[in-house]
Amino acid sequence: QNEFQKLPTQPAxxxxxxxxxxxxxxxxxxxxxxxxLKLLDTHCPLHLSLEIEVGVKLSLRLITHNLSQxxxxxxxxxxxxxxxxxxxQTSIHGLAxxxxxxxxxxxxxxxxxxxxxxxxxxDRVYLGNVESLKIMHRNGQRVESQNTLIESSGSASCIVWNxxxxxxxxxxxxxxxxxxxxxxVETANAASDSIKLIxxxxxxxxxxxxxxxx
Numbered sequence: 001q002n003e004f005q006k007l008p009t010q011p012a013x014x015x016x017x018x019x020x021x022x023x024x025x026x027x028x029x030x031x032x033x034x035x036x037l038k039l040l041d042t043h044c045p046l047h048l049s050l051e052i053e054v055g056v057k058l059s060l061r062l063i064t065h066n067l068s069q070x071x072x073x074x075x076x077x078x079x080x081x082x083x084x085x086x087x088x089q090t091s092i093h094g095l096a097x098x099x100x101x102x103x104x105x106x107x108x109x110x111x112x113x114x115x116x117x118x119x120x121x122x123d124r125v126y127l128g129n130v131e132s133l134k135i136m137h138r139n140g141q142r143v144e145s146q147n148t149l150i151e152s153s154g155s156a157s158c159i160v161w162n163x164x165x166x167x168x169x170x171x172x173x174x175x176x177x178x179x180x181x182x183x184x185v186e187t188a189n190a191a192s193d194s195i196k197l198i199x200x201x202x203x204x205x206x207x208x209x210x211x212x213x214x
Contacts, residue, residue: 110124134150
């Protein structure tokens with residue numbers, strides 16, 4: 001069991017999302033700028049730091065170090081939100097033949113055939129290691145030029161989410177039509193792919209985003 005599921009006061013998406021992060025180092029180089037942050041106000045025995053590199057690619061590295069004297073079991077995700085002109089014309093490539101847990105259908109395990117497309121509320125945890133995904137946008141039969149390549153490591157699952165019309169209208173941070181212009185693709189270790197980190201060990205979850213030329 002995930003250790004932090006036992007803490008009823010923790011927010012639904014984890015303590016790291018709402019915690020205070022402090023910048024402790026940065027440097028500029030020929031290919032871009034690197035920022036290094038650490039989580040300041042956690043009382044758990046995990047030390048978390050985040051490296052962000054901005055250049056031709058946007059890269060993130062979430063580094064988790066177990067400072068305790070026992071193994072700790074946890075899940076994690078880098079919540080990446082992507083814009084789109086039309087969610088109905090957007091697809092995710094690289095998840096074909098993967099199994100996924102469907103939160104909309106009682107967490108039943110399903111099988112993905114072909115690219116992921118959107119025509120209703122979508123909330124899925126794809127299981128298994130996927131190192132490369134492509135977000136593709138179409139305008140009718142024409143493929144748009146602004147497509148995205150997602151590369152990851154240290155990840156054993158992927159979360160795909162879009163609230164669709166009814167849920168979007170209920171969410172405080174969404175306008176009723178906002179679902180049409182966004183999707184969430186999260187590099188993660190979740191569900192049966194959550195992490196068991198032994199004492200003194202470190203795990204690095206990495207994500208790299210770049211423009212994919214069509």
